[in-house]
Amino acid sequence: MVKSKGKKRYNTPLRPFESDRLISEMKLIGEYGLRNKKELWIFKNITNTTKKRARDLLITNSNEELIFCGRALLDKLVLTKVFGDDVSLITKEDVTKNLERVLDLEVNCFLERRLQHRVFELGMANSVHHARNLIYQRKIMVKGRIVNKPGYVVTGNDEAYIELKEVPEGKKKGEQVAKVAVES
Structure with missing residues (x-):
């Protein structure tokens, strides 16, 4: 049986020589001691997928999905200490407010947990x-x-x-x- 290849964990930038992005990437690589840009792109992808999940949950019409999946996403972020400990998940309004805070996360929050x-x-x-x-x-x-x-x-x-x-x-x-x- 052939082992599957797996899936790609990062996306390369569409514009490879954008000077502002190159400068900000090099600052992050130096600050967090990353070996190459691929390591940075992996954590950027994690950040973007987390934000996308939060965005999709915020626009859903199903209250059960919002509460259940929103709590799961926020629990994961609290467990890894990307999010603070002051997260309340009791009511729908609390979950919605915290999911809106997820949209403000930056890649630095995830890089600090390495x-x-x-x-x-x-x-x-x-x-x-x-x-x-x-x-x-x-x-x-x-x-x-x-x-x-x-x-x-x-x-x-x-x-x-x-x-x-x-x-x-x-x-x-x-x-x-x-x-x-x-x-x-």
């Missing part, structure tokens, strides 16, 4: 580039598991469990362990 940026913000690394190196070197753990993907989206619950992996005393790189000669 593991690379979280490690830098928590002070475990000197820069976002240092944080990326620590993650690739498998020195960062989330809930006791090694995560080596800088683009891993950290949920609000997982943020408290981000830690540096402890290196055993005799296994540090670059140090030579003195060998004791055994006399026979």
Whole structure:
């Protein structure tokens, strides 16, 4: 059986040499330590699809769909801490008001939830580039598991469990362990 290819996770810009967009993309790449523009476009696509879902829910005629799917979308955003904790989902008006706030989200909100940026913000690394190196070197753990993907989206619950992996005393790189000669 042939494995499926999957789907494309990003869309390239229609105008490739638009100067304002190029400048803003390079600022975001430098600020968040992204490797290339593809990583940025992936998170732009996530932002756009989230906004599109919120927009579609706001124009729907079905109250049940608005409340049910709107709560699901807002719960997901609250879980990943993209949205604040002050989200009320009790009435239809609350859901509608919060869905309108989703339309104001920027790509920065999603980029700040990446593991690379979280490690830098928590002070475990000197820069976002240092944080990326620590993650690739498998020195960062989330809930006791090694995560080596800088683009891993950290949920609000997982943020408290981000830690540096402890290196055993005799296994540090670059140090030579003195060998004791055994006399026979």
